[in-house]
Amino acid sequence: MERFALATDLYELTMTAGYYSKGLMGRATFELHVRSLPPHRSFLVAAGLEQALEYLERLAFTSEDIAFLRGLPPFEGVPAAFFDEYLPRFRFTGTVWATEEGTPVFPPAPILRVTAPLPEAQIVETVLLAYVGFQTSIASRAVRMVNAAAGRPVVEFGSRRSHGVEAGLYAARAALIGGCGATSNVEAARRFGEPASGTMAHSWVMAHGDEDSAFRDFTEIFGSHAVLLLDTYDTLNATRRIVSSGLKPSGVRLDSGDLTAVSRAVRRILDDGGLEATKIFASGDLDEWRIAELVGGGAPIDAFGVGGALSTSSDAPLLGAVYKIVALERDGHVAAPMMKRSPGKETLPGIKQVWRTYAGGTAAGDLIGLADESGGPAQSEPLLTCVMKDGRRVHPPKTIDELRAACRLRVDRLPQGVLKLEGAERYPVSITAALRRTADTLAASSK
Amino acid sequence: MERFALATDLYELTMTAGYYSKGLMGRATFELHVRSLPPHRSFLVAAGLEQALEYLERLAFTSEDIAFLRGLPPFEGVPAAFFDEYLPRFRFTGTVWATEEGTPVFPPAPILRVTAPLPEAQIVETVLLAYVGFQTSIASRAVRMVNAAAGRPVVEFGSRRSHGVEAGLYAARAALIGGCGATSNVEAARRFGEPASGTMAHSWVMAHGDEDSAFRDFTEIFGSHAVLLLDTYDTLNATRRIVSSGLKPSGVRLDSGDLTAVSRAVRRILDDGGLEATKIFASGDLDEWRIAELVGGGAPIDAFGVGGALSTSSDAPLLGAVYKIVALERDGHVAAPMMKRSPGKETLPGIKQVWRTYAGGTAAGDLIGLADESGGPAQSEPLLTCVMKDGRRVHPPKTIDELRAACRLRVDRLPQGVLKLEGAERYPVSITAALRRTADTLAASSK
Numbered sequence: 023m024e025r026f027a028l029a030t031d032l033y034e035l036t037m038t039a040g041y042y043s044k045g046l047m048g049r050a051t052f053e054l055h056v057r058s059l060p061p062h063r064s065f066l067v068a069a070g071l072e073q074a075l076e077y078l079e080r081l082a083f084t085s086e087d088i089a090f091l092r093g094l095p096p097f098e099g100v101p102a103a104f105f106d107e108y109l110p111r112f113r114f115t116g117t118v119w120a121t122e123e124g125t126p127v128f129p130p131a132p133i134l135r136v137t138a139p140l141p142e143a144q145i146v147e148t149v150l151l152a153y154v155g156f157q158t159s160i161a162s163r164a165v166r167m168v169n170a171a172a173g174r175p176v177v178e179f180g181s182r183r184s185h186g187v188e189a190g191l192y193a194a195r196a197a198l199i200g201g202c203g204a205t206s207n208v209e210a211a212r213r214f215g216e217p218a219s220g221t222m223a224h225s226w227v228m229a230h231g232d233e234d235s236a237f238r239d240f241t242e243i244f245g246s247h248a249v250l251l252l253d254t255y256d257t258l259n260a261t262r263r264i265v266s267s268g269l270k271p272s273g274v275r276l277d278s279g280d281l282t283a284v285s286r287a288v289r290r291i292l293d294d295g296g297l298e299a300t301k302i303f304a305s306g307d308l309d310e311w312r313i314a315e316l317v318g319g320g321a322p323i324d325a326f327g328v329g330g331a332l333s334t335s336s337d338a339p340l341l342g343a344v345y346k347i348v349a350l351e352r353d354g355h356v357a358a359p360m361m362k363r364s365p366g367k368e369t370l371p372g373i374k375q376v377w378r379t380y381a382g383g384t385a386a387g388d389l390i391g392l393a394d395e396s397g398g399p400a401q402s403e404p405l406l407t408c409v410m411k412d413g414r415r416v417h418p419p420k421t422i423d424e425l426r427a428a429c430r431l432r433v434d435r436l437p438q439g440v441l442k443l444e445g446a447e448r449y450p451v452s453i454t455a456a457l458r459r460t461a462d463t464l465a466a467s468s469k
Numbered sequence: 470m471e472r473f474a475l476a477t478d479l480y481e482l483t484m485t486a487g488y489y490s491k492g493l494m495g496r497a498t499f500e501l502h503v504r505s506l507p508p509h510r511s512f513l514v515a516a517g518l519e520q521a522l523e524y525l526e527r528l529a530f531t532s533e534d535i536a537f538l539r540g541l542p543p544f545e546g547v548p549a550a551f552f553d554e555y556l557p558r559f560r561f562t563g564t565v566w567a568t569e570e571g572t573p574v575f576p577p578a579p580i581l582r583v584t585a586p587l588p589e590a591q592i593v594e595t596v597l598l599a600y601v602g603f604q605t606s607i608a609s610r611a612v613r614m615v616n617a618a619a620g621r622p623v624v625e626f627g628s629r630r631s632h633g634v635e636a637g638l639y640a641a642r643a644a645l646i647g648g649c650g651a652t653s654n655v656e657a658a659r660r661f662g663e664p665a666s667g668t669m670a671h672s673w674v675m676a677h678g679d680e681d682s683a684f685r686d687f688t689e690i691f692g693s694h695a696v697l698l699l700d701t702y703d704t705l706n707a708t709r710r711i712v713s714s715g716l717k718p719s720g721v722r723l724d725s726g727d728l729t730a731v732s733r734a735v736r737r738i739l740d741d742g743g744l745e746a747t748k749i750f751a752s753g754d755l756d757e758w759r760i761a762e763l764v765g766g767g768a769p770i771d772a773f774g775v776g777g778a779l780s781t782s783s784d785a786p787l788l789g790a791v792y793k794i795v796a797l798e799r800d801g802h803v804a805a806p807m808m809k810r811s812p813g814k815e816t817l818p819g820i821k822q823v824w825r826t827y828a829g830g831t832a833a834g835d836l837i838g839l840a841d842e843s844g845g846p847a848q849s850e851p852l853l854t855c856v857m858k859d860g861r862r863v864h865p866p867k868t869i870d871e872l873r874a875a876c877r878l879r880v881d882r883l884p885q886g887v888l889k890l891e892g893a894e895r896y897p898v899s900i901t902a903a904l905r906r907t908a909d910t911l912a913a914s915s916k
Contacts, residue, residue, distance in 0.1 A: 029634045029656035031626070032667030040690050046676055073633075090659055096667075096694035140676055147670070151629040152637055179478070182598035183787040186520075187476045188635035190599055209476035212537050220479030220543075223594075224809045225794040229493055229587055243487050247543035253811040278811040306814075307789075330787035339786035340630040340777035342754075347672040358678075362671045364700040364725040367753075 027083045028090065030148040035091060038141040039100040042108050049116075050140040051349040051373050052147070053132035054154060060338035064446030065436065067165050067429060068121045068133050069196040070157030072419050074150050075410055078114040081146065085110070114142050118410035121376070123420075124161070124199050124429030125405060126436055128451045131376040131390050133158070133343075135406060140350065147345045155343035156189070157196035159335035163310070164200025165433055167328055169441055170314040175325040177219045178205040179305060180333025193333035199425045206327075214422045221249035221275045221303065221327075233260050234267055241269050249273035249303055252288065261288045265295030273301040275327070281306070282321040289322040303327060309336070314443055349373050359392075361464050370457060371464050377402040385435050391454030474530045475537065477595040482538060485588040486547040489555050495798040496563075497587040498820050499594070500579035501601060502793075507785035511893030512883065514612050514876060515568045515580050516643040517604030519866050521597050522857055525561045528593065532557070561589050565857035568823070570867075571608070571646050571876030572852060573883055575898045578823040578837050580605070580790075582853060587797065594792045602790035603636070604643035606782035610757070611647025612880055614775055616888055617761040622772040624666045625652040626752060627780025640780040646872045653774075661869045668696035668722045668750065668774075680707050681714055688716050696720035696750055699735065708735045712742030720748040722774070728753070729768040736769040750774060756783070761890055796820050806839075808911050817904060818911050824849035832882050838901030 028035075041047065056066060083091075091097055092105045116138025127133050134154060136143050168176050178197035181190035194202075194210035204219035205211055211218035222240055230236035233254065241248045250271045252260040257279060264271065274292070276284055281304050292300050304316065305327035313326055330336060346369045349359050359372035370390065377389045377398035389399060398404055409416055420428075439447030453461075475482075488494065503513060530538075538544055539552045563585025574580050581601060583590050615623050625644035628637035641649075641657035651666035652658055658665035669687055677683035680701065688695045697718045699707040704726060711718065721739070723731055728751050739747050751763065752774035760773055777783060793816045796806050806819035817837065824836045824845035836846060845851055856863055867875075886894030900908075 026634060028659060029628070029638060029654060031628055031653040032655050032658075032665040033653065033669055035655060036667055036691060036694075037669060037673050040673065040687060041676070043690050044686050050672075050676065052672070091655070094655075094665060096691050098694075099690050099692055144670075144672060148629045148637075149634060152631050152633055155630060156632045156636075181476070181478055182595045182790075183602060184599050185603045185632035185636035185781070185786075186599055186639055187473060187596060189603075189632035190595075191476060192633055206478040206480065207476060208479050208482060208538070208541075211479075212475060218479040218541060220483060222480055222484060223591075224811070225497075225499070225591060226484050226487065228794050228807045228809065229488070229497065229797055239491050240487060243490050243546050244483060244543050245546055247483075247545075255810050278814050330789070334632070334781075334786040336786050339632075339781040339783050342777070343629075345629075347675050350676055360675045362675065363702050364671070367725050 026077060026081060026149065027087050030145065032096070034145045034147055036096050038145045039097060039104050041141045041144065042104050043101055047139050047141065048351040048354070049137055050143045050347055050351070051135060051137045052143050052345050053348050053374060054134040054150060054343060054345045055132045056129040056155075056158070056341045056343045057367070058129050058342070060341065062337050063162060064440050064442070065126045065128060065162065065449060066158055066341070067161040067200055067433070068125050068127045068154070068158055069123045069161035069199050070154040070192070071120050071123045071134065071409070073153040073157070073192060074134065075118065075415055077149050077153065078118065078146060078410065078413065079415065081112070081114050083109045083112055113413055114138065114146065115413040116142055116410070117408065117412070119406040120409045121405045122407070122428065124425045125432050127405070128388055128449050130370065131388055131451060132374050132406065135373065151343050151345050153192070155341045157192055158343070159338055159341050160193050160196035160332065161200040161429070163332055163335050163337070164197040164202055165429065166310040166443065167313055167326070167332060168201030170310040170317065170443060171326055172317050174317070174323065175203040176201065177325060177327045178202045178207070178332055179327040180329040181207045183330025184333040190333065195422065197332055198422045199429055201426060201430060216422055221273070222251050224251060224254045227251060227254040233263055237264060237269055237271070238267065241271060246272050249275050251275045251277065253278045257284055258287055258291065261291045265291060265297060270297060271300055273303050273324070275303040275305060277306040281316055281323065282319045285321045285323050301325065305329070307331070310443055359460055359464065361461060363465065370453065370461055372457065372460050374457065376405040378405055380435070383435065384437055385449075387450035387452060389452055389454060391457050392460065395454055395456055473524060473528060473596065474534050477592065479543070481592045481594055483543050485592045486544060486551050488588045488591065489551050490548055494586050494588065495801070496584055497590045497794055497798070498582060498584045498796040499590050499792050500795050500821060501581040501597060501790060502579045503576040503602075503605070503788045503790045504814070505576050505789070507788065509784055510609060511887050511889070512573045512575060512609065512896060513605055513788070514608040514647055514880070515572050515574045515601070515605055516570045516608035516646050517601040517639070518567050518570050518581065518856070520600040520604070520639060521581065522565065522862055524596050524600065525565065525593060525857065525860065526862065528559070528561050530556045530559055560860055561585065561593065562860040563589055563857070564855065564859070566853040567856045568852045569854070569875065571872045572879050574852070575835055575896050577817065578835055578898060579821050579853065582820065598790050598792050600639070602788045604639055605790070606785055606788050607640050607643035607779065608647040608876070610779055610782050610784070611644040611649055612876065613757040613890065614760055614773070614779060615648030617757040617764065617890060618773055619764050621764070621770065622650040623648065624772060624774045625649040625654070625779055626774040627776040628654045630777025631780040637780065642869065644779055645869045646876055648873060648877060663869055668720070669698045671698060671701045674698060674701040680710055684711060684716055684718070685714065688718060693719050696722055698722045698724065700725045704731055705734055705738065708738040712738060712744060717744060718747055720750050720771070722750040722752060724753040728763055728770065729766045732768045732770050748772065752776070754778070757890055806907055806911065808908060810912065817900065817908055819904065819907050821904065823852040825852055827882070830882065831884055832896075834897035834899065836899055836901060838904050839907065842901055842903055
């Protein structure tokens, strides 16, 4: 997006003006977490951190932005210095700790933690939630689909169903982190250094009037990159035409019908015609359950193209991620832990860390504790690491290829039962005694 | 988005190269329609047209775009003239007919129709589908929520759950068209000339340590714009504190708990304290069903803030919109009607129009026919009108306020039974005899 600063909730800006007006400029810590797993999901996979950090590095107010805010009715009573001094110089100067993209995460463990002067930590809430919540939902679903495909490539095809152009790009990114091997979105392929993939549409066949010339023309131009779409009129007829015409496409695509039966019949015709090397690519309203069914039923499908179910995370299009203040320095001293106690929406207080414990190489559970507890349990790995200091990234971004490999490694270390599509085991998440005590003490204190 | 041209599916670009290579440059007509209503939905409301037209007007390839494409493996066999002559001069030069934004639409009626030289009409598919499908899903849900609220204002609060920053802006736009009176997204408010709305977050209260000073500070700065959030610790205590402190906020917000019971209790405390003028604003995982329940149960709530259910269209995050070729001129003659016959995914052939018929001022049904049929039935209104010629808009864009008013008028002319949240009547959609004959003839012809 070309302009970010005002693409946020009004209250982030009014509260920022309020904190400034009242001199509430102490360092605050906010944590971003998902309240609970969506139905059907037994794990989430963190993603979107890179876009969150880009946003933090670039956030600034233009003079137009400031003039617009100044003219909004709620800002009438805000001191002029907020518009003349604070906003023009505004930069995010805070520290960020986060879970690496591609890491499986389990609510309510924090995924991201921001420490910054209160207004800076507050103002970024809306956009951080949008980027991290969205990509996390997509990456998680991609892992489920890739697991269901059991080694067959899964390609992200969902840009046409995505919630706009930007959403298409970042859905592709998250899907690639989650294990997709390619995307149909060319700009995503360019930005993220990944392969672009595509076949042909029904319109290509229809514009030619007959399949013979449509297939011949496409193969002539695109050679070994030509994947021919079979179902515009009649799939088996189309397959026979390919064989009889002597074409040797690298692949064919099925997009409708009973994909198990049709793929078997197509495979037979191809094989009988000497086209054993031609791959079968399947698409058409696929999701992890359909893929699992096709794979389980032995459909001779070599690769899957998935669309809107992936690019909109259709079973869980929103995750209910929240970003809550957990500590605040007053007068430069001690970060006071704090918690919200709204019914059903309580938060865990204090600056936290999450430790993943392992037993024999397999993740045995996550432990949420206070960050200053001494190092976590034995054989455990802290999931939150420092990724930004003084508003600048600590490390250069990893490639998507690196993140995908790390994701696969970490997913493979989860208990197998947690990865099941149906009736998955619940992954154990607990909190330390010290965190429990802090929460209980705060809950007991009357406000 | 700053760069559009490659943010599309690879196959749009390979097919375009293919059409160019093979001289398939005749004028083609593609229509965009939704295959069927999602579960729970009895109508859709068209939106996103404005962004679709902006895209068509601005679409162009930079030299970097072209160099990138040229280097992609599938393009190896494409003639150099495609990169040296065609793409650098590429502009969309076509004609577009469309349903006005805010109009209720019923599958499978076309919402948008593009006629242009085949490559131009093809290449825009992915982005048109994304913009129109996405905003249509949101506008439709907004109408349902606004109807459920029965006259109480509904404010769009969903940016934090949207699929990125761009999605947040356009979700707000579609929600406003669908009847929301304001949005929390300040950039959306600026771009679309609409009110920005917001209250305060729990963090404001928590950063103050106690509600008394949090409420006092906020009211001091924001005066009549201050809406105080009550549920950080204990809602009723917070309400009593407001009364006893002598504050007179214009509104309070409830964000958790049993909203019917809590709103009644809060209303009583406010009224007993002389704060009859203070409005009650409710939020927290609201959707049309929750709103209907609250309104039906007589909860004294004056306005609703809705988030992710609206901004992600969570019950139907994708609509299954498709964009299909329906006619193609060959050698400059006659537009041949065409249809796809994939099982379960058949399309209606030919260049079409949709007529909405009325009886006594109420919409009685939509009739899909061929565009060249003589004017449609009596007392009917053609829904598709020409919005772009030679790649330029025919009319200046309407304001969101105009579109929202037109939407309300058109929604109010639907049969009441169609608007019900549960067990809604099916709105009648039929096709003309001439269109049926064309489809039957094409289906019978063996390809």
